[in-house]
Amino acid sequence: MTAITTNTVPRRDVDPAAPKKRKKNDSRAALGFLTPSAVGMTVFILLPTILAIATSFFNWPTFGEISFAGLDNYRNLFAPGSQFTAALINTVVFTLLIVPINLVLTLSTAFWVASSRFSRLYRVLFFLPVVTPTVATAVIWKLIYQPNGIVDSTMNSLFGIHLPNLLGDSSTALIAVVVVIVWQGFGYNMLIFSAAIDQLPQDIIDASKLDGAHGLTQLMRIKIPLLTPAIFFATTVTMISAFQLFSEPFVMTAGGPGTSTVTVVMNVYQTAFQDGELGAAAAPAIILFVLILIVTLIQWIGQKKWVHYD
Amino acid sequence: MKLAKKLTAIALGGALVLGASACGASTPSGGGEGAAAGNVTLDWSFWAQGDEGNKTWKDLASQVTAKYPNITINLTTAPFADYFTKLQSQLASGTAPCIVSMQSLRLPAFAKAMTPIDGDLAKAAGFTESEWDGGALKALQNGDKQYALPYGLSTMLMYYNKDAFKAAGVDEPKDGWTTDEFVSAAEKITKATGKPAFGQTFSDLHMSAQLLAYNGAKPVSDSGELQMTDPAFESAFTWYTGLATDKKISSIPASSADVPWGEQQFVAGNVAMAVDGSWNVKSNVTDAAGFKVGVVTLPQGPDGAGTFSANSGFGISSTCKSKTEAAQAIGVLTDATSQMASANSGNQPARTAAIPAFIDGLKKDIDPKNPGYSEQVAAVTKASSAKAVPFISTSNWDKVTKLMAQQFQQAYSGKSSPQDALKNVQQSGAK
């Protein structure tokens, strides 16, 4: 960040009046276009982030004495009685389930809907769960899941079998939450993929048709590669949000039964706002940050292999 | 590392400076500015009570100004569910309001950030101990110091579905009934209706009160230590889980997030009995899904010790600059007239003199559609209050309640033994 922002560039260079020669280097213009975002980000994101990182090395109660703690907050995460290890494992499992399920379903549904006569209507309808308040969603899904609830009584009247208590049983609770999350977040990636499908360059599609590419071949060889920037975006964002999963399991299962649906950010939230330990809350967040960063880095480097930019 | 230290030092300095000035004249958002000038504006934060309730409290706030013209009260509200989350962040930044509303269960966690109302402050508030229900005061004490003056008192009671009892041919319970009578009534109703008669819960007060009534067990020692593995508590908890796992007369929460399960199932008409606080004495009838509601004391075991009480009141934050004025204001907010107003709208009062207003309110609003209710409430609150013990929590009580919901789910459903569940809560929750 410093490398760019400390460059002092006269303002007029930002918006130069029709230069005669074009160079491959637009760094001055780039700086100009970047400035509003970079300034805002420095003040509102970077500054609090640095503060948050710093607090993780302190014993920092919401009220009372603040003292330097060194690595204690990190060490305590692995002390007996701490839920951090369980939370970290759950978070990784959640992410490994949510990301592929979400992407495969939303991408295929986006294509399916695009082929429909009612695509406009369907796109709006698939978006409805996104705009429904989580508190209402949680109530309804609990009624769907609970014993004698909608799924259970339907199964019972159709097949005469009773399901386990889906949210209260440690073997099914995590999967049950994953279903709700995929359902609720469906509209976001649908939106991305639908917009990307709309922007597919028609001349290339037409050319491929002339070359005899149709149906599945056309989809796999032409369309999907053209969509890879959108897919890369959706993967990255879905992954980051899955790693930061909190409110859905919080309202659906509160981390239970046992520790089977506890997540890292749930841990962060409760430590900060219920236990009032800001330092201890920052430590797991920093570990999570490093984890996400590593995974994103791998993706970022790996994208050259599969993401097709023009 | 060096940089981090430096930055933290800056931030820390900032926080302290801001914290110190928060209640001073420089920040308009703080409470109690310009104490020297005589005129003060005090911030008072409270959980939202709905439009009607908010109006009642705003009126009371203007009563303060009527009595002390130099004091203006600025009432701000947050939703009840999030009030304490917000208070945490206000305290973290030193912007806590002068007058804070406090629940007895949260007091141990927040006592450090509050000033006890004693000595001159008690005088300023016009506080006379004898006018109050002793239990109501005690619940808002920490280390023998009064941190808040209560506006209400709540005891834990057993609510029951009169129609379900009648349909199963079971006599309605009477105050002072025993756990054996409770179990046999539940068994009969379960048999008659085919679904569990009692609703179990994760709610701290609700569950603990029933265990206290069973054998006097308490989850927290009188000195504030978590004692989940105390033998008495273990045996009472084993009995409680057994209602679901062995006797099958109890409906268990569908997930750890369904903390108030029994209470909710009762109102929905799915179970015939549940423990709930006297704060719901009115709403449990108005919300009940088409059945008549009765209320009775908690069933007592041979060593039972009554019921738990809990309550809420108003205290002074330690960062408040105008503590005397705050105490004067609290005196008005909790005086006899104020409690009458609040009691009439369904809050069980902490001042003994306001009890008739409380019962009269019920007689007018509830009795027409749920006959005899106000009399029953008068009897049961009297009997319960006489034997009520203030519930003592730990300073990390939020964490403990979260752990209880997670671990007890396993125990209620028979996935783990009651002992293991208690051991896990104790291990993670003890400080």
Place this chain on the structure above:
Amino acid sequence: MTSKQIQARTTRQQALHGAEAAGKATGRFRPLKLGSEVLLGIVVLLFLFPIIFTFFSALKPNGEIFAQPPSLIGSEIRWQNFVEVFNYTPFFRFIFNGLVVSLAGTIIVVAVSSLAAYSFGILKWRGRDKFMLLYLATMMIPQEVLVIPMFLLMQKLGWINTWQALILPWAFGAFGVFLLRQFFINIPYELVEASRVDGCSQWRTFTRIILPLAKPSLAVLGVWTFITFWNSFLWPLIVVNDVNELGNVSLGLQTFFGEHGNSWNLVMAASVIAILPTLILVIILQKHLVKGIATVGLAGR
């Protein structure tokens, strides 16, 4: 390629799309296609079931929300629940507040992000991708841990309980930049060069060439951002002192959970009401999202 050529290319594309759309409108009958339509209709209905259930729950008496077994319709149909929402809390005010904050936030996010994305997705400069990665990294710190430091900052700025505190702090995230960059990056650099050769400044290239091309992605970002602001909860809870004055719908929903029991039916009714503003926005922007080329690529199959 000059700007005229670009125009020619665009016109040709539009003509093609027109032809596609026309082909669809005549609706050649195909059994496979019909089967696919019916199946999709069933899938959509199943998908919407929880929403339908939410709507019917909003019409029930309070005590019946958790009745077992659940039934779609309660013992009575209480349309008055929707009225009571507004009597119980100043819900219109919450909607208004939410609209102000969400619209202002969305405008800032779209403006700032598109500027930055022009830099990251169109322009060429050294260290561009590394810098983008740095941006991305800021998305990886969970908001829950930034909230307290951010609160301290707001206090220092004297912004507690103000509109700007609700709008600005989360308007500079990397999300929008990343989203638009992924769309911009597929716009051929030759377009920029061509327009520059034609004498357009960078600014004109940005506003005249890039932004019109990027309309669908701007609409996507707009919708996404609006919803994020609309649904925000933790930050408004902390930075707003008076819910009735500055609270949004998410905070307003919490007021139905009271000290004296919860009004679940009102929560459901208020949730249904809360869906509407965002839904309307999606429907409005839908025109920009599809713009007459809804069935590109698959219709003529």
